[in-house]
Amino acid sequence: MFKKILIANRGEIALRIIRTCEKLGIQTVAVYSEADADAPHRHLATEAYLIGKPRVNESYLNLEKIIEIAKQTKAEAIHPGYGLLSENSSFAKRCKEEGIVFIGPSPDVIEKMGSKIEARQQMELAGVPIVPGVTCQLANIEEASSVASIIGYPVMLKASSGGGGIGMQIIRHEDELAKAFEGNQKRATDFFGDGALYMEKYIENPRHIEIQILADLQGNTVYLGERECSIQRRHQKVVEEAPSSFLDETTRKKMGETAVKAAKVIGYENAGTIEFLVDEEKNFYFLEMNTRLQVEHPVTEEITGLDLVEEQLKVAAGEALSFTQNDVIYDGHAIEVRIYAEDPNTFFPSPGKISALLLPEHEFVRNECGVNDRSVVTPYYDPMIAKLIVKGRSRDEAIQFLQVALEEYKVEGIKTNIPMLKKVAANTAFQKGETTTNFVNEQLRNQSVKK
Incomplete structure (x- = not known):
């Protein structure tokens, strides 16, 4: 079992992981932003280190800084919690390169499942039932219209790299599609850096x-x-x-x-x-x-x-x-x-x-x-x-x-x-x-x- 791990997260999930580590006799390294200078997880961990400014891209998403602290503190593994870097295949890959155990699946699996389009493709090949729709990126509004007419309205537009409900929209009528497609594509690009969209049949009252x-x-x-x-x-x-x-x-x-x-x-x-x-x-x-x-x-x-x-x-x-x-x-x-x-x-x-x-x-x-x-x-x-x-x-x-x-x-x-x-x-x-x-x-x- 590990002697020391770094927790690349904050809030209640960081505290949750710390408690289990205490039970197992594992030392913990917390990271915190300037906004979390007095956060409970900073004080409960064995050690704590300032990671950067308040914004997540300058602190909790700074994977190189987190890996640097893990190496500095001789942490053997990193627990990413959920959100933030937990499903970041590049982070998992960097941990592997540095000889630090990433507490989660392999970078390849994270990458496959991180794309909802590829995940649908993998499940379809495995014989797992998927919601009727497409398993590839929609090229344009015309293709989206064609797919919608085949599977029937209402449909759900989804961002391939989306999460938390961002980039998801129900379209009940054809005249709503063009505006929804353009808006979702922009939101997906703004939030995830990937404007890829796909379409599924919308299941009522699921x-x-x-x-x-x-x-x-x-x-x-x-x-x-x-x-x-x-x-x-x-x-x-x-x-x-x-x-x-x-x-x-x-x-x-x-x-x-x-x-x-x-x-x-x-x-x-x-x-x-x-x-x-x-x-x-x-x-x-x-x-x-x-x-x-x-x-x-x-x-x-x-x-x-x-x-x-x-x-x-x-x-x-x-x-x-x-x-x-x-x-x-x-x-x-x-x-x-x-x-x-x-x-x-x-x-x-x-x-x-x-x-x-x-x-x-x-x-x-x-x-x-x-x-x-x-x-x-x-x-x-x-x-x-x-x-x-x-x-x-x-x-x-x-x-x-x-x-x-x-x-x-x-x-x-x-x-x-x-x-x-x-x-x-x-x-x-x-x-x-x-x-x-x-x-x-x-x-x-x-x-x-x-x-």
Whole structure:
């Protein structure tokens, strides 16, 4: 096992990784920007080093500076967390060149799965069902129009290198296509440096269900159940739970085995997630693969009893999985909600200084919080400041626990989405498990919430 690792991230995920390392006796090296000079992750790590100015391209995305610090501190490995450099194949490649272990899959796999077009091609070759559409870049608006007429409206335009809902747009009528194509191409170029677009059939009222997989360097791959992540705003997840109330055991097993098959075909190693869209008849289609730890990994940990960060570290250190598929047992129901510094009505970020912070403390609550009562939430980074996870013996009990915890959760000085999350938890459709990706628009539309 490693003696020292560098954590190339910030906020709650940096703290999460540090805690597991402390449990395993591993020293940690934190990096921080000028804006994070007093951030909790800086103080909890064994060592901490200033990485640069507030903007991410001058700090947390400065891969050469991060590698320089790793070498300086003699860190044997780098954990990228999620976001930032976690799916950057160039970073993984540079780590390999410097003899530093990248805690994640190989650079080649990251590159293949980083392009949504290539990922669709790989899955199609592997026999994994994909959403009807094209598996190549659309050359121009004329080609997009031709494809749309073949697969039928509504369609979804997507950026090949996109993420977080950027570069995604539903087109319901032909007269909307030209403007959407031009706008999405520009956004994709501005955000990702790649204007490549492709098109899929838009599936009405789908569920977003993902399968957590874990693979070692010896060729062993297992799936750790599913997470339902259907409740989203602006195509970004806000509520995640495990298991899904929608799946039956047959579909669950089929999706898990399909995810393992996909991982084996591409030679995947370490923790990863295969994401699917599931229609009303329980047909599932490959959406994308996340070649990293997911924000919502705690709900899987809660129902399996596994520490996914610990498993990542063991795999990266060359250890074989200590369990088989038959050893994976699911217990109870877990729900995670993301706490954002944002206006609960507009979903716009709400930076500012936190004047008071009170977290719920119960045996059924797990807090993953990246701030304290002195923190300043800056406009430079993602506005997610914390995650609240609850576990119950059943889904109904987990929802009851969630409502209790949200009532007790207090963040003062800034606006947060907690009022919106309370509305979700109290919503009858949510309580019945009727959670599709249109939930926020259909259930909370025109329902303003108190700030």
